[in-house]
Structure formats: C-alpha cells, structure tokens
Amino acid sequence: MTMLFRALLLTSLLPAFALPAQYAPSVPPSDGILGFWSTDAGSVLHVDHCGEHICITVVTISQKAPGVMDERNPDASMHSRPICKLNIGTDFDLKDADHAENGRVYDPEIGKTYKSAMFSEGNTLHLRGYIGFKALGRTQTWTRTSAQYATCVGTTHR
DSSP states (O other): OOOHHHHHHHHHHHHHHHGGGGOOOOOOOOOOOOOEEEESSEEEHHHHEEEEEEEEEEEEOOTSSSBBBBBTSSGGGGGGGGTOOOOEEEEEEEEEEOOOOOOEEETTTTTTTEEEEEEEEEEEEEEEEESSSSSSSOOOOEEEEOOOOOOOOEEEEE
C-alpha cells in the first residue's frame, strides 16, 4: 500500500470510531469577560450586565490606591463621591462572551474618561482605554479572581 492510500483509508475510518458527543470529555464553560477581576495593584472589579450593556464596578480598593474618594474628578461636586461601588466602565456592547466594545472607562486615579474595549483569554482580561483610535491607548491586564476579598462594606465576597 502506498502512503497516500493508507492516509485516505485511515481518515475515512476515523468517523466510525469517534465517540458520541455524550461520551466526549467535557470542557468547563468560560464566563468570558463577566466575573470578578483583580488588578495588578490589588483592586477587585466586577464586570457584569447593566441593562442592555456591560459595566465595570469597583468592589475592593487596593491599599496602594491614592484615595478612596473621587477627588481627581474634574467635576468638583464629585470629589466626595466614594470610588467603591462606582461604575468605572459603562455602555460596553457585548460582541460575544469574550469581547465587549464601544464602552467608556473612567480612571479615578487621574479623573479622565476614555473610550474602551475589552477581551478575555481564559483567566486574563485585557481592557484598552483610548482616545479616538484604539492605537492611541493603553491596555491594562487583569486576572480572574475567585478568592475571598474584602468588599466596600467590609464583608467578604466570593
């Protein structure tokens, strides 16, 4: 038998020996961008549905954060607003489980808002904030967390 003939014979027989779908190994489903994410600084953010869109809410503020109030907001009336429980990401359109675009993200450390998009790769989330074009921006990388952490009201959340 020639190599070509053996290859054709083998590939034609493989479907007959394939396992039915119910016996195939299962892969745990991914939550995509939704869930709790830890920043490099140690803050925890929750990405979830907010009406028709996706939003990002601060759940825990890192000890490294410059403050707990929105003191750098350009609107002085917001300076006494707590950062904890603040929606810092709004209006994201969910494209698929791993991608959201056309959102806006607020950076309380400098008091500026940017256009934004995000995507997940397993337990890593990439959030890109930009001005005008995605190429003119910066990406933060967050890690999915399932650990217990202190929430804004001093309780623990899993």
